[in-house]
Every structure is written in structure tokens, then in C-alpha cells.
Amino acid sequence: MCRKLEKARSVLHTAGDIEVGQTPCEILHETRAYRLLHYQQMVSKTDKTPILVVYALINKSYVLDLQPDKSWVRSLLSQGFDVYLLDWKTPTTADKYVSFDDYVNEYLNDCVDIVLKKTKTDKLTLHGYCMGASMSVMYTTLYQEKVRNLAVIAPVIDAEKDTTVIGNLAKNMDVNKMLYVIGNLPVEQLYSCYSVLKPFKQGVNKYFNLVQNIDNDQFVGNFLRIEKWLYDTPPIAGETFRQWILDIYQKNLLVKNEFKLGDELIDLTKIKVPLLNIVADEDHLVSQQCSAPLNDMVSSTDKRLMRFHTGHVGLIASLYSQNNVLPKVGQWLKARSQ
């Protein structure tokens, strides 16, 4: 037991060195706010409709390419899709007033235009995860002519129906005061939010499991990659976080079709493109009750809600995801790609 404890202690110190995001890619475009990555094709013939994956503003995007056998990106590539990823950079104090208007109308829109120009197509598949899914939905209401399909994973849509601890904590946060006093949401505040999510099953028990399985290299590798991702958290731009909590969680404006990006109203009923909404019934970060209403809000005739028996991260970075989620997602996308 002492040997295992000592080995676990030394292994945890190496979590930062473990390799993640190893699928080969090139940086197509880079600004102060983001990098647009283009992944190297894995098959000789790919579908004409490119996929632009829009990651969230919380933690880092390499969770979508954590390791070769659990990589969401790699699976899409092996199914013959042309995959691009919008990888957000760390906001600085100068980005205090960057809002969803900037993220959607400038950064995301620029990336869409770059992808369309590179692939010489006029529409792409927008594929967002979590907050990135909400941004993809906002984008589609305004720029639908550039979107062939909208495939979203765990979007935050109807926050009033959210049953998670995160949704509960958000109800009473004074984000106006936060923006004024400290600007960007600091990393420490995010960690304190994480600490209340499954505090003992994930916060404590996982370390017991690590010690018990310390001699299993595969287990340890998987553990360290997730651990690295969990604690690799950038701050969130102040105004963006203020809108996220006040407008989307507290006032629930997105589902009421009253959320504004700059001067433009986001009206979900305007969405007519094919919609795939992927939710997890054990999601403790964005409950399925919060995500599922999107299908009732849009005007799309071709729409599908896929529910899976897993959690928020399990939905995109697990063997379950590889074996159960991705084949169905790939099938749906293939049927609607050129």
C-alpha cells in the first residue's frame, strides 16, 4: 500500500507532462483570441461539407482529442470528414469587455468564412460543444446561409429547466459587481465551482481508484490526461461571463428568443437547417432538460435528439463515446453532407 501511495504521489506530479491533442493538424489562421486548426485527413476521400468544431470557453479544446483511442476529432476524420477546430486562446485583462457579440459575430464568423474559402464550398456543418454549442446556435440564427447542418452537443438553451449544481449556483451570482471589481472570471473561481460538482465521487474517490490501479499504465495514462485537462483552465472574459450568467442563466433570454448579440436579436425559431442535438442523461454540467428544448424551438423539419447514457465529458472523450455516440453522429452527418 505504501509503495502504491508513493507511486501515485510521484505520478501525479507528472500530470502536466502527459501528451494530449496528438492528431496532426496545421494552424490555418491565428489571432490574439483564437487559433483555427485544420486536421490532416486520415482517409483518401472526404465528404465535401467541412465540419467546423466550436469548442466552449471553459477549459481547453484538446479534450476533443485527448488520446488516439478516445478522440472525437480522430473518429470524425476516420469516418471521412474534413475537420476544422476553433481553439480559443486565453483571454487577458485587456479582454474584459469582450462579449458574445465578439465571439460569434467576429471570431466565429471569420473562421466560418476562412473554412468556406479554403474548401471552396458555400456551407459547412457547425458542430459545437457545451458553450460552443450555444454559440453555434446563436451563429446559425444570424448566418444560416453559411450553415448546411447544425450538430450540437449539450448546448445550454433553457437554463430554467437546468437541474445541475452549476445552474443552482448561477442563480445568485452578482456578475455585474464581478465585472466591475475583478473583470475576467478568475481561474480560482472556476476551480471552486468544479469542487462542488460530484465532490466526493470525483473529488475524492478518483484518487482512491488511482492508487488501487497505479500499476495499470493504461488506467494511469487515461487518468492523467483527464486530470491535466480539468486543471488547465483559462479565465473567462468578464463581459462574456456576465452575459452567460445574467442573460442566459438568470434571465433565461435564449429560450425566450430575447437574447441579443450586439443589436441583433437571437430568434431560435429562425433556424431551419437540419439539427442534431446530442445530450447525455447523466450530464451534471448541462442537464438534458436544459439542452433538449432546442428541438422544440427551431423551425427545422429535419431535426433529431440523440440521448446517451453517459456524462458531460463521457459524451465526447470515452470509449462509450467512440463505440456508441460517434458512429450514430457520423451516420447522421454523412447523410446530410455533400
Add this chain to the structure above:
Amino acid sequence: MYNFWAEVLKMPTIGPMYAFSKDLGAYANDFMNLGKIMCELKIRNDNYWALVNAAYARAIKDTAERAPKQFLTKDDFENYRRAAIEAFEDVFTDLFSSSEFSAAYGNLFSAQLDFSRALQGIAEKNLKVLNMPTRGEVDEMLKDIHELKKNVRELKKSIEMIKNDRSRSATT
């Protein structure tokens, strides 16, 4: 005697003590305000930890009820660990999902921000002598820069639209 000193304090001063006496009232107010904020922070902190401690006590009680009553084999210890994890998880998840905790957490967060804001105000006043831009001034600059970037974006969009319209009308 008190009235005599009250009158002395009201007298105008000269030389190096002038600046100090001029701002003394403001400094005194700042520190009194800080004291009030610290009291409020302590109350809200105590409320927060009262909830957490109550949950902890409930979790300990639940663990005792669910745990095995004897510790003879390795499995008994393993079952105790499982019972403890489940009991703590259930109790604390109930706590963190409650409206009471949400209010306490929100109030504590707000009080912490009030405390930071008060300290920032005092620091800003005392560092005026360094002749550096204040936080408020930098904030205004950030707002202006952000607004300018937005305007440039709008202008670029308009120019792009005009160029497209012109090339379309040139081809027709």
C-alpha cells in the same frame, strides 16, 4: 475638553500637515467603510460555513448508519469507504443543489467582491503619488478600445458589402 479639541481639529493647518488634514476625513471614512464590509463578510462567511458544517455532521451520521458494523476483513474497510463516499456525496450534492446554499454562496461571493472593491479604492487613493493611471482610467481605455474595434469591424463589413455590390454591378 472634548469641545476644545473638536474646535482645534476644525482649524485650518499649514505646511506638510495641510494635505493630511484635508484628506483625513475621506481616509477615516474609507477605513470605517472597510470595517463595516469586513463585518458583513464575516457574517456571510459564517452563514456559508454553518451550512457546510451542518451537511458534514449529517454526512457523518449517514455514514455511521450505512457503514458495516465490524472491521474484520479487507472487504469491510472497502465497504466502509464506499459507504462514506456515497453518504458524503448524497448529503453534499443535496446541499449544493439547494436554494439556501445558492443564496449563501452568492452572498459570500458578493461580500468578497465588496471587500476587494474597498481595498482597491484605498490602494488607488494612496498610490496617487506614483502618478500612474488608476484602475478606473485603464478600464475606460479598455472600453474605448473595445468600442473602436467594434466600429472598425462594422466599417470593414460595410466596405466589403460595397465592394461586392460594385463587382456585381460591374459584371451585370
